[in-house]
Amino acid sequence: MNYSTREEGGYLVLDLEGEVDLSCSPDARKQILDALAKGKNLLVDLSDVSYIDSSGVASLVEGYQTAKKAGQKFGLVGVSEAAMSVLKLARLDRVFPIHPSVEERIREDG
Amino acid sequence: MNYSTREEGGYLVLDLEGEVDLSCSPDARKQILDALAKGKNLLVDLSDVSYIDSSGVASLVEGYQTAKKAGQKFGLVGVSEAAMSVLKLARLDRVFPIHPSVEERIREDG
Amino acid sequence: MKTQKLLELRFQASADRLCLIRPLVKRVAEVVGCQGDLADQLVLAVNEACMNVIQHAYKGDETGEIVLEILNNKKKLLFRLKDFAEPVDLESVQPRDLDDLRPGGLGTHFIREIMDECVMGHLKDAQGNYIEMIKRIS
Amino acid sequence: MKTQKLLELRFQASADRLCLIRPLVKRVAEVVGCQGDLADQLVLAVNEACMNVIQHAYKGDETGEIVLEILNNKKKLLFRLKDFAEPVDLESVQPRDLDDLRPGGLGTHFIREIMDECVMGHLKDAQGNYIEMIKRIS
Ligand SMILES: Nc1ncnc2c1ncn2[C@@H]1O[C@H](COP(=O)(O)OP(=O)(O)O)[C@@H](O)[C@H]1O
Ligand SMILES: Nc1ncnc2c1ncn2[C@@H]1O[C@H](COP(=O)(O)OP(=O)(O)O)[C@@H](O)[C@H]1O
Numbered sequence: 001m002n003y004s005t006r007e008e009g010g011y012l013v014l015d016l017e018g019e020v021d022l023s024c025s026p027d028a029r030k031q032i033l034d035a036l037a038k039g040k041n042l043l044v045d046l047s048d049v050s051y052i053d054s055s056g057v058a059s060l061v062e063g064y065q066t067a068k069k070a071g072q073k074f075g076l077v078g079v080s081e082a083a084m085s086v087l088k089l090a091r092l093d094r095v096f097p098i099h100p101s102v103e104e105r106i107r108e109d110g
Numbered sequence: 111m112n113y114s115t116r117e118e119g120g121y122l123v124l125d126l127e128g129e130v131d132l133s134c135s136p137d138a139r140k141q142i143l144d145a146l147a148k149g150k151n152l153l154v155d156l157s158d159v160s161y162i163d164s165s166g167v168a169s170l171v172e173g174y175q176t177a178k179k180a181g182q183k184f185g186l187v188g189v190s191e192a193a194m195s196v197l198k199l200a201r202l203d204r205v206f207p208i209h210p211s212v213e214e215r216i217r218e219d220g
Numbered sequence: 221m222k223t224q225k226l227l228e229l230r231f232q233a234s235a236d237r238l239c240l241i242r243p244l245v246k247r248v249a250e251v252v253g254c255q256g257d258l259a260d261q262l263v264l265a266v267n268e269a270c271m272n273v274i275q276h277a278y279k280g281d282e283t284g285e286i287v288l289e290i291l292n293n294k295k296k297l298l299f300r301l302k303d304f305a306e307p308v309d310l311e312s313v314q315p316r317d318l319d320d321l322r323p324g325g326l327g328t329h330f331i332r333e334i335m336d337e338c339v340m341g342h343l344k345d346a347q348g349n350y351i352e353m354i355k356r357i358s
Numbered sequence: 359m360k361t362q363k364l365l366e367l368r369f370q371a372s373a374d375r376l377c378l379i380r381p382l383v384k385r386v387a388e389v390v391g392c393q394g395d396l397a398d399q400l401v402l403a404v405n406e407a408c409m410n411v412i413q414h415a416y417k418g419d420e421t422g423e424i425v426l427e428i429l430n431n432k433k434k435l436l437f438r439l440k441d442f443a444e445p446v447d448l449e450s451v452q453p454r455d456l457d458d459l460r461p462g463g464l465g466t467h468f469i470r471e472i473m474d475e476c477v478m479g480h481l482k483d484a485q486g487n488y489i490e491m492i493k494r495i496s
Contacts, residue, residue, distance in 0.1 A: 019239055021235070021238050021239060021267070022238060022271050022274070022275075023235035023236045023238060023239065051242070051263075053238075053264065053268060053271065054268055054271070054324070054326035054327045054330060055271065057326060058324045059323070061322065061323045062323040065322075065323075082260065085257060086264065086330075089261075089264075089329075089330055089333055089334075090318070090326050090329070090330070091318050095321060129377055131373065131376050131377065131405070132376060132409050132412070132413075133373035133374045133376060133377065161380070161401075163376075163402065163406060163409065164406055164409070164462070164464035164465045164468060165409065167464060168462045168464065169461070171459065171461045172461040175459070175460075175461075192398065195395060195398065195399070196402065196468075199399075199402075199467075199468055199472070200456070200464050200467070200468070201456050205459060224370075225369075225370070226369070226375070227367060227368060227369040227375060227378060228367070228369070229365060229366070229367055229368075230366040230367075230368075231363075231364070231365040231366070232362075232363070237364070237365060239385065239389060240365060240382060240385050240389065241365075241382075243381035243382055243384070243385045244378060244379075244382040244385075246381070247378050247380075247381045247382075248378055251377060251378065
């Protein structure tokens with residue numbers, strides 16, 4: 001897994017790339033929780049995620065819940081097919097706010 | 111491995127597709143030798159070959175030598191990168207007549 | 221067609237082995253006729269079972285050994301995972317209620333959703349546990 | 359980094375197992391830093407060594423078992439292939455002269471071209487043979 005971050009329209013966007021599995025999900029979790037601890041609104045871009053397992057999904061759930069409690073915005077954008085089919089298996093595709101792109105999310109925020 | 115044949119400009123063209131390894135190279139060999147036994151001029155199209163091992167290469171060598179003895183034409187066309195790098199390792203890239211396509215081979219035959 | 225063992229893999233209970241095993245499981249799935257999404261799901265299920273052994277059976281002890289046997293016949297594909305850790309409490313292996321949103325508790329759910337049969341037990345001839353996961357092939 | 363065993367594979371000496379093993383070898387190669395063409399070459403070399411065991415050590419007896427161990431450290435990647443066939447005449451394992459064009463005789467040439475070191479021998483603790491192939495990682 002590789003990751004990078006960028007700022008866009010009031011969000012910190014965390015780009016995850018490659019395979020998000022048990023060997024690197026603690027890393028992904030740290031990136032997510034660190035960003036939220038800094039008070040950022042966070043979008044996680046999953047467009048280049050070729051594989052994600054339950055430990056990666058757990059990091060996203062933790063991010064979602066942490067943001068909710070703190071009153072920060074959180075969401076997923078550009079979810080790849082591979083990631084989406086795992087989210088669907090977990091019935092999380094209707095729990096997370098999911099948008100095709102950062103732009104769409106910002107547009108919907110209004 | 112899958113294969114199919116077609117006739118083009120006086121040649122029988124044998125299209126090999128996928129992985130040509132020990133589990134199917136006897137099949138490839140049979141197709142090649144059968145075509146030559148029928149007196150055909152033969153081109154083997156390797157554009158969709160994703161992998162070829164020494165047993166697959168051996169079938170090509172046997173075809174080349176059989177054709178030569180019988181005075182029939184033989185050659186490779188559209189050799190994929192994967193196949194070409196194996197032919198190079200075997201120093202066969204300068205032994206086999208190789209052309210980018212059936213059309214080019216026919217043009218060069220004149 | 222009789223049941224045959226396609227292959228057996230042995231590796232340490234370490235998360236960095238998982239990425240090596242996934243492409244093999246995917247190819248096995250494809251070769252026996254599970255294409256596309258189904259092949260990916262089988263990869264996920266086997267991966268989750270390995271993760272559970274790493275995290276719960278061996279509790280993070282990376283010196284533990286995992287054995288993955290893959291068998292098939294015309295009708296099914298069988299993944300048998302063995303560990304040599306202390307016998308686990310089989311009753312405790314339960315997915316979380318999906319409506320009770322919390323991080324974790326998804327692995328066993330994935331396995332049960334994806335596989336047609338799934339049995340866990342204790343090894344008979346050694347200390348350890350096994351999980352057998354069967355996918356019917358149509 | 360000490361030498362570690364990445365994994366061990368066991369499978370029958372049958373040609374239809376080869377396609378299952380290639381994606382695993384490719385991923386191992388990539389993970390230790392061999393990209394693109396080099397990863398493909400390592401796949402070819404390991405495949406050729408397995409073919410030789412199937413064809414020459416076990417002489418087509420598909421009940422024979424092959425063990426592939428993959429080890430690495432910071433400097434090299436080691437593939438060790440073991441069979442339990444009759445001890446082979448090590449002197450006879452020779453590539454053909456490449457200028458003497460004939461079908462066959464390329465496998466050992468591929469292995470020697472691709473690998474940095476290659477040693478064959480007889481097993482000490484059982485009947486059988488091994489081949490160790492080492493690729494230095496830069
Ligand atoms: N192989 C195993 N050995 C021991 N306990 C297990 C094993 N697999 C699952 N469990 C138990 O079942 C629970 C649920 O597992 P799972 O659904 O995979 O979620 P998670 O691993 O995230 O907790 C685990 O928390 C653990 O207590
Ligand atoms: N694992 C092996 N066991 C026994 N003999 C072998 C083995 N590998 C290679 N050989 C011998 O070396 C020869 C050359 O092998 P190789 O270059 O792979 O070409 P081929 O397999 O096409 O003959 C073989 O014909 C065989 O006699």
